[in-house]
Amino acid sequence: MPPDKPSYDGLLRPTRRHFLGTSALGLGAMAMRGIIGDAHAAPLPKGTHFPAKAKRVIYLFQAGGPSHLETFDPKPLLREKNTQPLPDSVRQGQRLTGMSGYQATLPLAGSFADFKKYGQSGVEYSDLLSHTGELADDICVIRSMHTEAINHDPAITFFCSGNQVAGRPSMGAWASYGLGSMNENLPAFIVLVSQDATKDQPLYSRLWGAGFLPSEHQGVQFKAGKEPVLYLTNPEGVSPHARRGMLDALGKLNADQSAAELDPEVDARLAQAEMAYRMQTSVPEVADLSKESPATLAMYGESVKTPGSFAANCLQARRLIEKGVRFVQLFHQGWDQHGGLPNGIKRQCKQTDQASAALIKDLKQRGLLEDTLVIWGGEFGRTAYSQGKITKDNYGRDHHPRCFSVWMAGGGVKGGQAYGQTDEFGYNIIKDPVHVHDLHATMQHLLGVDHERQTFKFQGRYYRLTDVAGNVVKAVIA
């Protein structure tokens, strides 16, 4: 089937009723995907374009712009040249933000954290990420990421949707749209926001929005606590038994309406209500971490016991993908260290390092890592120079879109390597640049999707996650 729907093909499409009756996917899958009455939406899942190496994605998004220089990209030269001005030959007149752009001098800042080699592969990680380092042989660090925007809002919007203009579908929405759901009881795209993070820069629902895609592809936010999904809880006094009674009555109402109106939408609506009912059971089940073994809990660290913490969310993510959720995106804020970087990034790494590593180990133990893609990273990196003064134990770094690091593991990724290279200042990329579009293309490729072919016609144009660019980075694929 071609990826788009030229209008002339319209006549060949089955009517919805035919489809409901005959599809091997069955009613549940149809219902989960939702049904829309719009000529411009392709109503059927495209499936994969070629065999998928990853069936699902867990994206550990680190919002605020983690410094690559204290984490994944060691630069001894910066220590040597600590406090010396950034050479103009390195900056090359590239734009800076208004926060440090007017600074009288741009003093280079060496990392306070030490690096060492890990694993057989000997990839260097900072001491702040020793748990992650332990898994060096499973992880591919990309040190040559770059992006376009220099401020948080445009940059994080760009990273999450491939465009800094608001209103484009997010990564997870594309995955839901393109690949559909793998379960009948849970949404295809779920979002978890860390409650233990320092909320320095806000998050917005557009980051997991459906954009112009039908709204069922929107990320559904799972929250820690009694009601993981909005409106999941029945009013007090309405038992599951009572709710079942209501659905039975609703079924009868809609059956009568369907017979009277001859409109297949009525049946579809009922199927959605039934799915909602199933979610009321399946969601609390999947959100209940209490049955996890002590060993598993210990692996994720002490904070896994704090509901909504990054660690708890990592564990939650594993439970969700086990149940067939296609795309889980975690957001952890607090990486925006314009000043006070040493203490700030220590705290960030402490909150995330152990649990991120535990997630990989946990997936591996359960045989899930091979077809689950895990990605860790933020919207941009940070400058080699200090924003504000450097003192003995303090400095800060401004936003830096020209280079930064992310890592990927599992799901067909070739671990044990650091891909791409920055200059010795950690300022410019000197080898194998990877643009955000390239990362998206690669992610989609691992999911079995040709990023150029997964399109959606909107306002007369064919849109895709990678806009008009993006190349699959073959070298990171196993």
Next chain:
Amino acid sequence: MRIPASALLLLLAANAASAADTPVDFNREVRPILSDRCFGCHGPDANKGRKAGLRLDEIEGATKKLKSGETAVIAGDTDKSALVHRIRSNDPEEVMPPPDLHRPLTAAQKDILARWIKQGAKYDRHWAFVSPQSHPTPTLQDTSWPKDPIDHFILNKANQAGLNITAPADRTTLLRRASFALTGLPPTLAEVDAFLADPSPDAYEKRVDGLLASPRFGEHLAVGWMDLSRYADTWGYTGDKPMFAWPWRDWVLNAFNHNMPFDQFLTEQLAGDLLPNPTQDQRVATAYNRLHRMTFEGGSIAEEFRQDGINDRVMTAGYGFMGLTLECSRCHDHKYDPISQRDYYSMAAMFGDQNENGLLSFHGEVPPPFIRLFKTDEDRKKEGDLRTAVLAAEKALSQIPLPAAATEVAVPVPVAHFTLDALTKTGADNSIAGGQPAKFERRSSPEDLKLVPGIKGQAVKFDGDAGFILPEFKQLGRFDPFTFSAFVRLGEKNVRATILHATGFYTGDGDATGVELIVDHGKLRWSLIHLWPNSAVSVLTDTEMPTDTWQRITVTYDGSSHASGLRIYVDGRETKTTVLRDTLNAKPRDNALEIGSRSRDAGFRNGSLDEVQLWRKALTAAEVAVLHGIDGRTLPSSTLAEHARLRMDPGYAQAWERLQLAQRALATHQESAPAFFAMEHSELAPKSYVLTRGEYDKPDLAKPCEPGVPARIFPWNPSLPANRLGLARWLTDPRHPLTSRVMINRLWAQVFGAGLVATSENLGMQGDLPSHPELLDTLAVDFIKSDWNTKAMLRRMVLSATFRQSSTPTTDAREKDPANRLLARGPVLRLTAEMMRDQALLAAGMLVEKVGGESVQESAKRRTLYTYRKRTAPPDNMLIFDAGSREVCQPKRLNTNTPLQALVLLNNPGFVEAAKNLATRVSKSSPEPAAQITLAFRHICTREPRAAELAALTELYAFQKANPPQFSPPTPAEPSPKPDPKAKKTAAQPPVLVLPRMPADPSLAALTLVCSTILASDAAVTSR
């Protein structure tokens, strides 16, 4: 799923014949293929190197001999036409479209192209770029059915497809349908009963007129326009502060309620400020152009966001009035429609005609340009009177004759004098007795500032990051005279350096408010700013300062709010300046004075200061001279006379005092009224250039763009003013091919569920073709002839026989036209998020009906259009029902069906509360459950329940009553919201809605669940 109109048309064509010589219709059959598969590389966009030099969107290009020697299209000759060869080729190197487009042609499409060439390769202009013409009403055999020419067009086409019309809907259904179409609410039971009891033949007409006259009409129409105009209550980027915009929303709903002609509606929004003597309302209307998002994120670059704002305006007007994707031409010529990149930046010149900043103030002040919103005519008149008084006082002042020259000049004692001969632990001492010392500002310490030899003793040399702050030195307002004097030495030719300011911190000019003395490319700039650049007074010296030379710089401000009150003296003599801005219209924020540095800005790098002195008055020219050691007796007599006037003439002092009082009175009155953003043309607006690849920092200076329009769509009349008003006139020219069609199509979609052009957002080449082109065009012409009468057009549509049909299809109709494009049956609408919630509130008797005013939280129980819209966190229950975030223009909402929707209807606190209230309401009407249930059903769904429905609900009632709710603890108290003490109480922070618990009374609990079930049923969520 809906079958696109073009497919249906094909179906009709296929019915006729499909032989090789069937005539091909270029617009309907050929252009969609060329546009979708070819124009990307062989279309209007010349920027990216048109592939092979071939252009297929016009006949000249298509038939031109190419460099390769081939010719793509040779009319009548398929064998020699390279196009035919290429589309039929099996060679992946040769075949068109190339495989990497991933959109191959079908055999049928290849056949169409070949037949088109064989038949002469005739090009027609794109249908939507030709002025609409009225078409004769088709004659019908059955003349009893039609009520309006609309019905003739509809039935004619339905018959051609082998369909017949459907019987009229029953009256209750029709009333529900018309009520939703015109007011967004269902009828109340009283309205239903009155309508059913009215036997007169024009009962329906009367009811429709009642609906059109209801204030609910404007509220309902406003919703779609708010989507298109990206109306919200917050600014939308990081931080997402409140945006004061609702007066514009009220303008819109009032305009609809008063049936403002659409051409006027368009003109006032695009260009109300440019109309002669614009009223306050006409200026409020222009906020339409200002509703785009704005950021105050630290470090943002103002020009980048100014360009984004302008783009948003162009894009929004493109969708709203033209049904085109103008924004595609921001980076390159449009790939499909005849809109060049130059056209785009000509439009940008129209919408970027403001003296404005791309960034929002960190403090969220209304970004200029703005107007003052006076509540009453009296207040507006008072403003005029106060203005007159200021003018009179200015005149009186100017008429006072110059006194005799002063013979003595004494320099007043300053309030602060920093000799800067030494630094203390915390800063520098003030040599004036009792004066406050200067402190190191918080980022600096003694080692950052260096003592160097000065003009008298030591001086301080700055590094650009560190400086002094005078925490007590505040209140430098627009009426407060002030003088700063110091010896200044530049250590380099600073491009930008702050010597002195009281503006807090700097974010790309977006937030600098207060006095400011900076070095600007070696010159001195002296300003008092409320918000740059629109509300400020500012002057710039004509000459550059020398480097490595001590000069005494003195700057004064006389408290007049005018640029003429800003003076700069070098070594005791006034230096020539150029006025940059002279439009200060509100008070600056009250920040402390800072010297040598500014947060997030370049400080006085390598510059030195010595003998810094400050006065809370404006020194006269004579005093400045004497301060510098010039002998007062040598000064020109005019300078001495001016000194005498300012210091010794009681008459002048009195007149000055009167002027100040008049100005303060005006300012106080103005500032008592809220500022409201609006458009205001300014000659100071930056020029528009083509931006290379649309990048804000790559203007192509060789391609300046004067204000203009995409004239290949409709020619520009050179007698029109080249501004937004001219644009409005161009759009409302009766021959303009798009404006009327776009609006008719939108009104049609509102009434019939989908537009005659299904892609109501795009009437360009990539849009769908109209299902009934003649009808669309005829209505468009009628609309213009009716003086753009929106209510009259909607009235025709809902009174048509087409609208009045039953929506239940026959099996045959459902098979032939599942999406009801041909309207051989009545329309079905899934209610919108707004309708769904409003219906529940109305049914429960909870709806608080009040027209207009500030946006509210859901707890206020107002109509949903008034719900506070926070762009980064839109109301979940609305998003789930396909409402957008209002971050950008949304021309159309999708219509989805998801499990989360069921959860909203069954468990959202608002819907549960409505069910509970409705249960209480109907429980009082009758002791009989069946009667109660019937009444509840009617309140929600308008009609009576059918027998099977009533049976199902009665059974549910019995079941629930037999299994009453169990509570723990057993004596239920209604949960109440627990206020979070840390949560800030702002309109942007919605109160937590609490999910009500079931009533303890088993009957009432059972009835509540019945109501909840009805609210979630198909009969409730649709208008059929």
